[in-house]
Amino acid sequence: MEGEINRSVHPIFTRDPEDFMQYLNKQVSVLKEDGKEVTGWVYTIDPVSESFVLLSFTDDKTQLDIVMGPSVRQVSVLDENSETYKKRIEAMFRPPEVEALSEEELEKRKNVLKSWLLKNRLPVQVAGNNGELLSISDALFIEPPYGVENCRSTNEIILGRIQGLIKNMPSDQEEWC
Missing domain, CATH: 2.30.30.100 (SH3 type barrels.)
Structure with a gap:
């Protein structure tokens, strides 16, 4: 019709x-x-x-x-x-820098970053099928190897603030810089 x-x-x-x-x-x-x-x-x-x-x-x-x-x-x-x-x-689909790190090193990086984010009162949780991601209120995800460039978010304001926080993490907190 x-x-x-x-x-x-x-x-x-x-x-x-x-x-x-x-x-x-x-x-x-x-x-x-x-x-x-x-x-x-x-x-x-x-x-x-x-x-x-x-x-x-x-x-x-x-x-x-x-x-x-x-x-x-x-x-x-x-x-x-x-x-x-x-x-x-x-x-095959991991960045080369992730391949260069052992599982223990990646786990340590994840825990150090999670601790830093929690210390700054952010609601961070472990996410992903294998617990490989850090998630902040499902608005931002941090992938291995847990650096500034590994943050993913569609919200540019949240992305910029979390990346700034990671950049300013004290060296004694971040032993893997």
Whole structure:
């Protein structure tokens, strides 16, 4: 009918993100609408476009495939051992300075910074899937290796103030400058 409004709702509002989370770090086979099949380890899935980012490993190379959401017809899990390539996948997308630090050093940096932020009466909490982020009221996140350049926020005022606070952290508080 003419003048009728299309009231269809985008799938992001009806599909549970947990549906996608079940595939993370698992080896899957994605059947596309053209009949082709793409196999790889799931790095991430965009919940809006429903596109899959897959990594495949051979002895001498790593291949990245992006399967666009509209072309996905079926997803089958081939290997559920999410730990098989998890560290290798995560290492590919970490900044080099994070790779140079041990897990103990990163944990120490996180705790020193958290202590400094708490001392300044900020509501800081540990966040992220693996507890790797520091979060201040869900308005700002600090990623490893927990420096000024690792702060993420859409609020420029909060971002500037927290970065200034980190820059002014006393050297006896921040042994890893």
